[in-house]
């Protein structure tokens with residue numbers, strides 16, 4: 023342990039030395055632009071998929087990683103492509119050395135053929151770790167990271183993702199997802215930091231700092247890409263890439279702040295929402311892409327489209343009659359780079375448009391400048407060859423430990439009747455069953471080795487499933503296994519039931535098929551029927567039942583939750599999740615995760631914790647009562663925390679004042695534990711109907727048994743603000759309640 027800590031410190035210092043030893047090439051972007059032809063400029067704005075320059079048919083590739091030199095030559099000398107993305111349509115994770123070959127082949131050919139010697143920038147979806155490089159460190163997905171309520175730890179995780187992505191020769195990461203998760207049916211819910219703006223903003227800063235640090239020329243950092251600007255996560259139907267109806271006020275209240283925060287934190291690039299808001303596809307929305315993003319928020323970086331989205335303006339959105347018109351509309355709205363990604367039609371059409379004068383050359387110069395500045399900042403002009411030796415911590419035990427810590431801190435204990443958990447090391451029979459018990463894929467979700475994450479052949483050896491890890495922890499207990507149900511059909515139910523009858527305890531591992539985007543669309547948020555049947559059968563055995571939930575989104579548990587004596591919600595905890603879950607069951611970890619979303623009790627009862635009074639208790643019928651399965655911010659521990667001496671420093675808040683809030687927290691139980699102290703407020707009366715409560719600050723603390731500490735928060739007037747009907751952020755005068763745990767203090771804003 024100590025030896026590995028010393029090695030870690032040594033390697034950290036060594037890698038930092040390497041960092042400071044990097045040089046930035048002295049590139050004059052302006053003179054480069056002046057010397058470029060229109061074709062070369064438009065090429066910079068073109069991003070193709072790896073499949074276009076690989077052997078085999080596009081999107082039907084067995085080995086897209088083998089580059090076809092003829093195709094590569096055409097891409098460079100004929101189209102001057104500025105960017106390449108992805109890992110090829112039908113492929114999965116490839117090795118570090120394979121990545122190095124791909125990147126060096128591309129860059130070497132580019133140096134030979136491109137008279138301007140402008141490097142090609144490679145972009146990748148490293149969503150929860152460098153998920154397209156073999157033997158990488160896979161982290162919990164973003165929703166799980168948010169459940170840790172520990173931004174410092176989340177930053178460490180993103181920093182490792184940056185390190186391992188850059189180690190693969192990939193300087194640009196299409197991450198983080200900054201869409202707010204207020205539509206739990208949406209297939210990408212797990213990619214968000216949850217439903218709350220305050221929590222998601224803290225996570226945003228952590229993600230951007232972790233990925234970029236303060237200098238993306240650092241060879242252990244990458245350019246982040248905040249996505250998907252704007253309003254992608256709230257399709258009315260819950261189906262991916264279908265219309266969203268979001269008023270400008272709500273867009274600014276709920277969906278904009280994370281992006282605003284990312285821009286303040288220095289995010290270098292942005293990806294645009296594939297969908298439409300109020301009937302206008304975002305890719306042609308000048309108000310959003312130029313007025314809001316550039317003029318109002320001051321974003322200076324590169325705006326890339328999402329997958330083939332310019333063409334989709336014709337055949338899907340039907341706002342452009344042909345592709346040429348679509349290209350014109352998107353570029354004039356503010357797009358810098360088109361993820362084309364399967365052909366060069368965009369490139370040809372934009373060249374025509376500029377030559378005809380329909381798109382001014384001055385307009386494309388703006389985009390080319392942003393792209394070249396990004397390449398310069400990343401140090402790509404002076405990048406030497408990659409060697410594995412520069413990245414000794416790639417896929418290391420140290421990195422896996424950070425992933426484990428994150429998984430440990432995200433696990434959320436939602437129910438624990440009669441303190442069933444933690445399990446004691448007793449001589450007893452335990453049945454482990456359910457579809458998630460024996461699967462690494464169900465712990466990781468989509469964006470794991472492949473886009474959808476279902477293929478098992480790329481899984482990292484020696485990572486433990488939940489069952490593997492329980493066996494290691496079991497001590498004197500006998501562990502039996504029967505699946506009982508796959509994700510969606512009942513299997514060996516009789517065998518499972520027979521084992522349940524002989525068991526002292528039953529651990530049922532519920533799960534959801536790894537999926538994202540359109541393949542992840544579902545019609546019903548309920549726990550799949552087969553898994554409900556399994557639980558219903560198990561309850562007949564009359565033994566204590568523990569649910570482990572590994573879900574992409576909060577699958578409705580209402581029908582079966584009552585049969586669970588304990589519920590451990592694990593989200594998608596990543597490759598170390600099995601270990602963390604078992605350690606939590608056996609008390610090596612004291613759970614400290616808190617829900618970053620409101621867990622609905624019924625499929626049609628999607629109401630958030632920060633709902634309005636009308637959505638709460640209507641006096642006459644009580645029909646609108648807010649009755650979630652579990653509340654936002656909820657999560658239990660194996661110890662008990664007592665709150666006392668809650669105070670506010672003053673009862674009035676003037677313009678430049680701040681209020682100091684203090685509270686004492688005592689760990690009054692017998693074991694050490696972590697607690698997240700959450701501060702909420704309620705604006706009692708406001709010109710826009712106020713929420714019943716809103717999170718305003720939080721801190722995660724670590725307390726030994728019997729230890730007490732004082733936690734302090736500073737709140738400014740602006741922290742109590744909202745977007746008014748004129749789309750201005752305001753804090754209105756009047757009374758506010760500040761709430762911690764079940765206590766309230768009244769303050770008056772002047």
Ligand code: BGC
Nearest residue numbers: 108147196249293328329539
């Ligand atoms: C997704 C993006 C992703 C891109 C590149 C799109 O389909 O919406 O989130 O970054 O593909 O793979």
